[in-house]
Amino acid sequence: MAKLEVLFFDVLGTVVDWRGSMAAEAASFFERHDARHIDAHAFADAWVARYDPAVEAIRSGRRSFVSLDVINMENLEGCLEASGLTPSAFPPAELENLNRAWHRLRPWPDSVKGLSRLKERFIVAPLSDGSTRLLVNMARHAALPWDTIFGADVSCAYKPMPRAYLRACELLNVTPDRAMLIAAHDYDLDAARRCGLRTAYVHRENAADPSKDGNPKALQAWDYDANDLVELADILRPAAQSSSS
Amino acid sequence: MAKLEVLFFDVLGTVVDWRGSMAAEAASFFERHDARHIDAHAFADAWVARYDPAVEAIRSGRRSFVSLDVINMENLEGCLEASGLTPSAFPPAELENLNRAWHRLRPWPDSVKGLSRLKERFIVAPLSDGSTRLLVNMARHAALPWDTIFGADVSCAYKPMPRAYLRACELLNVTPDRAMLIAAHDYDLDAARRCGLRTAYVHRENAADPSKDGNPKALQAWDYDANDLVELADILRPAAQSSSS
Numbered sequence: 001m002a003k004l005e006v007l008f009f010d011v012l013g014t015v016v017d018w019r020g021s022m023a024a025e026a027a028s029f030f031e032r033h034d035a036r037h038i039d040a041h042a043f044a045d046a047w048v049a050r051y052d053p054a055v056e057a058i059r060s061g062r063r064s065f066v067s068l069d070v071i072n073m074e075n076l077e078g079c080l081e082a083s084g085l086t087p088s089a090f091p092p093a094e095l096e097n098l099n100r101a102w103h104r105l106r107p108w109p110d111s112v113k114g115l116s117r118l119k120e121r122f123i124v125a126p127l128s129d130g131s132t133r134l135l136v137n138m139a140r141h142a143a144l145p146w147d148t149i150f151g152a153d154v155s156c157a158y159k160p161m162p163r164a165y166l167r168a169c170e171l172l173n174v175t176p177d178r179a180m181l182i183a184a185h186d187y188d189l190d191a192a193r194r195c196g197l198r199t200a201y202v203h204r205e206n207a208a209d210p211s212k213d214g215n216p217k218a219l220q221a222w223d224y225d226a227n228d229l230v231e232l233a234d235i236l237r238p239a240a241q242s243s244s245s
Numbered sequence: 246m247a248k249l250e251v252l253f254f255d256v257l258g259t260v261v262d263w264r265g266s267m268a269a270e271a272a273s274f275f276e277r278h279d280a281r282h283i284d285a286h287a288f289a290d291a292w293v294a295r296y297d298p299a300v301e302a303i304r305s306g307r308r309s310f311v312s313l314d315v316i317n318m319e320n321l322e323g324c325l326e327a328s329g330l331t332p333s334a335f336p337p338a339e340l341e342n343l344n345r346a347w348h349r350l351r352p353w354p355d356s357v358k359g360l361s362r363l364k365e366r367f368i369v370a371p372l373s374d375g376s377t378r379l380l381v382n383m384a385r386h387a388a389l390p391w392d393t394i395f396g397a398d399v400s401c402a403y404k405p406m407p408r409a410y411l412r413a414c415e416l417l418n419v420t421p422d423r424a425m426l427i428a429a430h431d432y433d434l435d436a437a438r439r440c441g442l443r444t445a446y447v448h449r450e451n452a453a454d455p456s457k458d459g460n461p462k463a464l465q466a467w468d469y470d471a472n473d474l475v476e477l478a479d480i481l482r483p484a485a486q487s488s489s490s
Contacts, residue, residue, distance in 0.1 A: 069418070123381055133418040136368055136392050147381050149393040153416055171398055173314070173378040 002177040004198065004236075007118055008127035008150075008168060010159075010183035011135065014202055015115075015126070015144065015229075016105035019044055025101035033090065038083050046082065050075035055129065055158045065156040067131040073099045102130065103137035107144060108204065114229020116145050118236065123147045127168050127181065129158050148172075160191030169197070180223070182232065189222055200224035200232060247422040249443065249481075252363055253372035253395075253413060255404075255428035256380065259447055260360075260371070260389065260474075261350035264289055270346035278335065283328050291327065295320035300374060300403045310401040312376040318344045347375065348382035352389060353449065359474020361390050363481065368392045372413050372426065374403050393417075405436030414442070425468070427477065434467055445469035445477060 012018045019041075026047075027040035054071045057063040076099055077087040087095065118124055125148050126135050132151030139146050152158050155167035169176050176196030183189050184204040193199050199222040226232040257263045264286075271292075272285035299316045302308040321344055322332040332340060363369055370393050371380050377396030384391050397403050400412035414421050421441030428434050429449040438444050444467040471477040 067418070123385070131418065132393060132416040136417065140368070140392060146393070147385060148377060148391070151416070154399060171377040171396070172381065173312070173376065 002175065004122065004178060004180060006123045006125065006169070006172050006174050006179040008125055008165075008179060008181045008192075008197070009115075010181065010185060010188050011126045011128040011130060011138070012105070013204055014182065014184040015111045016107050016138065016142070017204075018102075018105050019048060021105040022047065022101050025098060025104070029094070029098045033094070035083075035085060038085075043079060043083060047072075047075055047079045050078060059158050059161055065153070067151075067153050068102070068129055068134060069099065069131055072102055100137075103134050104141050105138060107142045108228065110228035110230045112143055112145070114231075114233050117230065117233035119145055119147065121236070121238070123172060125150055125168070125172070127159070127164065128152065159188055162191065162195050165192050165195040165197060169195075182229075186220060190220070193222075198223045200226060202229065202232065203227050247420065249367065249423060249425060251368045251370065251414070251417050251419050251424040253370055253410075253424060253426045253437075253442070254360075255426065255430060255433050256371045256373040256375060256383070257350070258449055259427065259429040260356045261352050261383065261387065262449075263347075263350050264293060266350040267292065267346050270343060270349070274339070274343045278339070280328075280330060283330075288324060288328060292317075292320055292324045295323060304403050304406055310398070312396075312398050313347070313374055313379060314344065314376055317347055345382075348379050349386050350383060352387045353473065355473035355475045357388055357390070359476075359478050362475065362478035364390055364392065366481070366483070368417060370395055370413070370417070372404070372409065373397065404433055407436065407440050410437050410440040410442060414440075427474075431465060435465070438467075443468045445471060447474065447477065448472050 009015055023041045023044040026043045030036055030038050030040060030043075051071065054075060058065055073095070076095065080087045115124055125146055127150050128135055129152045130138070131153050132149055135149045135151050138144065139149065150168045150171070152164065154171070155163050157163035157167065159165075165181070166176070169179050172179070177198070180198035180200055181189060181192035182200045182202055183192070184202050186201075189199040189201060201222045201224070203226070224232065224235055226235055254260055268286045268289040271288045275281055275283050275285060275288075296316065299320060303310055318340070321340065325332045360369055370391055372395050373380055374397045375383070376398050377394055380394045380396050383389065384394065395413045395416070397409065399416070400409050402408035402412065404410075410426070411421070414424050417424070422443065425443035425445055426434060426437035427445045427447055428437075429447050431446075434444040434446060446467045446469070448471070469477065469480055471480055
């Protein structure tokens with residue numbers, strides 16, 4: 001069996017709590033702008049729900065590649081309108097700051113410790129639909145110890161497009177069987193497996209995109225299955241690997 | 246004046262002592278293979294000297310993009326032949342290990358401390374002709390605290406091609422005037438300036454590629470000039486910036 005060298009991580013939902021973080025930022029925004037009547041959690045869900053259909057236009061080739069920052073801003077304006085608010089009534093810098101909430105998403109409590117342990121033996125890198133700058137800002141904000149960063153703008157491909165996985169493998173000079181994707185979403189792992197990568201499912205509350213039929217339990221047998229990234233580090237430690245092989 | 250957000254670093258010569266490191270690895274290789282009569286320093290110089298002409302074939306479009314690992318191996322074989330040795334007489338794993346010396350280049354004594362201080366205020370990233378994997382391995386080996394890594398394979402362009410600088414700015418979502426290149430080579434700074442980036446020259450002994458007419462002194466007035474990366478951190482500290490503006 002090929003030696004595992006690289007761990008790629010889905011980020012939004014898997015490493016950071018996107019929905020919880022965005023609800024908190026939206027609540028703060030509505031409080032500052034006399035719109036406390038809007039349910040911040042429902043607003044965050046509505047915002048996230050627009051993400052996948054918007055990206056699908058790019059995956060299918062109907063729209064040229066634009067970064068997630070552009071898509072998120074369009075969706076933010078759409079959600080404000082759907083909530084009865086007028087986007088142009090807010091100072092542009094305030095909207096920009098709320099959109100940058102995606103750059104400040106909070107890691108799950110185990111993420112930094114788990115990544116740090118995994119980094120001792122493997123190259124660790126995000127493989128995310130977020131832009132490279134978004135992921136750099138997030139890593140600096142949350143002290144995520146990545147070896148390097150692959151945003152969707154590196155390959156100009158959104159997951160689950162095969163190019164997203166294969167270009168990242170190519171840039172780290174590994175055949176796909178020397179890499180593994182860690183994710184809390186089945187569709188992502190399924191695409192990675194089809195590209196030849198190994199797979200590890202991490203159970204996360206609240207990770208599912210409400211625009212998909214999210215299921216917190218893995219529907220398929222992935223190579224590994226862990227409750228969090230610290231547990232994954234335990235599972236992948238040398239003794240455990242050799243005793244299971 | 247636009248706010249400076251990103252510092253890009255030339256790596257080979259500027260952050261790591263490539264010629265010194267490679268001479269040491271070559272000496273060890275020749276000792277193990279009964280070829281102590283070959284001058285390891287001259288061999289390292291000859292190896293480095295083949296780098297620029299080989300990359301020029303790619304810059305000019307005469308050859309498709311291949312990574313520096315491929316070029317370095319070709320040049321290693323050429324240098325062994327020029328030294329009267331037969332590359333095929335060595336175990337392939339030994340040649341591969343010597344070629345991987347480029348992944349283990351030693352940082353200058355100030356590099357880790359200087360980068361760590363600069364990282365407190367700026368995004369720090371290599372912008373190198375090395376491959377992404379080479380730079381990831383080097384960062385892990387030498388504890389270089391990059392925020393993210395841009396090898397030549399990200400843009401498929403070797404410096405001083407404008408695309409190398411502009412694609413890195415694009416991926417970090419900055420206009421070139423919000424970025425600066427730090428390098429010990431004038432040709433690199435000159436190309437960065439033409440792309441609109443700011444420039445800082447670092448004086449390094451032994452940094453010049455012997456295939457070029459290297460000059461340890463900056464020939465032009467760059468925006469900043471420092472003896473090492475710790476001094477650059479001093480120069481760019483907030484008080485110094487505001488007192489000079």
